[in-house]
Amino acid sequence: MDQKIQVLVIGRHPEIMQTVTELINKTEDWEATGALSDETAIEYYQKRRFDVVLIGGGVEPESEAKLRAIFTFQNPLIRIVQHYGGGSGLLFAEIKNALLKQAEGKDTLVENPYPDTSL
Amino acid sequence: MNRKQFLRNSLLGAGALATSGVAKAVIDNNIDELKPLEILGFNHIPNTKSNIMANTVLHKAESRGHANHGWLNSHHTFSFANYYNPERMHFGVLRVLNDDTVEAGMGFGTHPHDNMEIISIPLEGDLEHKDSMGNIATIRQGDVQVMSAGTGIYHSEYNRNKDQRVKFLQIWVFPNKRNVTPRYDQITLKTADEKNKLFQILSPNSDDEGVWIHQNAWFHMGNLDAGFETEYQLKGGAGNGVYVFVLDGEVTVEGQKLDKRDGFGIWNVERFTLKADSQARVLLMEVPMNV
Numbered sequence: 126m127d128q129k130i131q132v133l134v135i136g137r138h139p140e141i142m143q144t145v146t147e148l149i150n151k152t153e154d155w156e157a158t159g160a161l162s163d164e165t166a167i168e169y170y171q172k173r174r175f176d177v178v179l180i181g182g183g184v185e186p187e188s189e190a191k192l193r194a195i196f197t198f199q200n201p202l203i204r205i206v207q208h209y210g211g212g213s214g215l216l217f218a219e220i221k222n223a224l225l226k227q228a229e230g231k232d233t234l235v236e237n238p239y240p241d242t243s244l
Numbered sequence: 245m246n247r248k249q250f251l252r253n254s255l256l257g258a259g260a261l262a263t264s265g266v267a268k269a270v271i272d273n274n275i276d277e278l279k280p281l282e283i284l285g286f287n288h289i290p291n292t293k294s295n296i297m298a299n300t301v302l303h304k305a306e307s308r309g310h311a312n313h314g315w316l317n318s319h320h321t322f323s324f325a326n327y328y329n330p331e332r333m334h335f336g337v338l339r340v341l342n343d344d345t346v347e348a349g350m351g352f353g354t355h356p357h358d359n360m361e362i363i364s365i366p367l368e369g370d371l372e373h374k375d376s377m378g379n380i381a382t383i384r385q386g387d388v389q390v391m392s393a394g395t396g397i398y399h400s401e402y403n404r405n406k407d408q409r410v411k412f413l414q415i416w417v418f419p420n421k422r423n424v425t426p427r428y429d430q431i432t433l434k435t436a437d438e439k440n441k442l443f444q445i446l447s448p449n450s451d452d453e454g455v456w457i458h459q460n461a462w463f464h465m466g467n468l469d470a471g472f473e474t475e476y477q478l479k480g481g482a483g484n485g486v487y488v489f490v491l492d493g494e495v496t497v498e499g500q501k502l503d504k505r506d507g508f509g510i511w512n513v514e515r516f517t518l519k520a521d522s523q524a525r526v527l528l529m530e531v532p533m534n535v
Contacts, residue, residue, distance in 0.1 A: 138358065140398070144355070144356050182358030182359045183358070183396065208359075209358075209359050210393070211356040211357045211359070211397075213416075214324040214340070215340070218323035218324065218328050218333065221328045221330075222333065
């Protein structure tokens with residue numbers, strides 16, 4: 126059985142996507158799947174189990190809202206976090222923190238740094 | 245399709261585009277590409293809890309995360325790269341405060357950023373910057389550089405000097421809007437040599453003093469003589485807090501003594517007092533507390 130932490134990365138910038146997925150895959154026990162379109166992301170999500178979803182740069186608010194709704198409907202425990210920095214030094218902390226909160230069973234299932242944004 | 249094939253296809257979806265030459269074309273960089281930072285192991289620091297009071301937080305210099313890659317020696321106030329401490333994730337929208345030393349002739353190879361306001365402040369030496377928008381510039385002590393990464397930018401930072409280290413602060417602030425058009429700016433502070441005054445180096449307004457960013461934030465610096473005391477009045481209203489970082493010397497902020505490279509956050513106040521206990525240099529970062 127595959128025990129790796131599965132991370133779905135959604136973004137619009139191909140080079141940044143490549144950097145992000147490479148960085149995640151360099152970490153033992155983490156495995157990244159990249160999707161450059163909403164359709165691809167939804168397709169992957171329906172076929173595979175993911176532990177964390179990273180919303181990367183360029184994803185439009187409407188797309189993000191749609192994806193969050195679909196993903197949480199399918200798996201209410203999924204951690205969805207916005208990735209900042211583009212494959213930067215924040216990546217590991219974002220994923221580790223998402224997993225920590227997931228393990229703690231925090232009520233807030235979806236990370237949204239913009240509380241005034243209706244998602 | 246098996247799992248590996250599925251994964252391969254998934255990554256190829258990004259990788260095929262990424263290797264099409266676009267990445268090489270976005271930045272014409274004659275600097276040798278540097279290897280990414282090797283993983284030093286997650287740097288959990290369970291015994292250095294933040295001293296969190298009702299409306300203040302103290303981060304002693306020695307409690308920061310630390311990574312020495314040889315060419316780069318970095319102290320992280322907040323979780324960054326291989327340093328992960330859930331208690332040290334951010335101060336409001338201030339997400340990264342890295343205190344970096346880059347060895348002579350070394351630097352950061354071309355790498356991407358998106359959706360972040362990135363401020364660099366050289367403390368010693370010069371740092372050459374090249375980015376995918378065509379900017380080539382050198383920042384020196386007394387300069388402030390800002391990049392709004394927005395939808396995506398590539399850049400490199402390199403210490404061209406063959407016999408002098410570069411020391412600089414790398415500060416990242418969450419933007420107040422995602423996916424803005426990338427931009428770059430740098431200024432030389434006219435007031436860098438002024439004594440006993442907190443001078444503004446950053447604001448949200450393009451027509452104000454210093455550089456500007458996409459955030460309701462104000463940064464000030466001060467070169468203070470021993471005994472000098474001043475009051476800082478917050479500019480952004482009740483939702484803002486201030487993170488004081490001591491560059492040199494010793495200061496006291498609202499009764500809290502701080503040494504070199506200590507950090508002290510304060511919020512839910514309209515103003516606070518700052519006193520230099522010795523010759524001191526400070527950086528004040530006022531930021532929204534709600535992320």
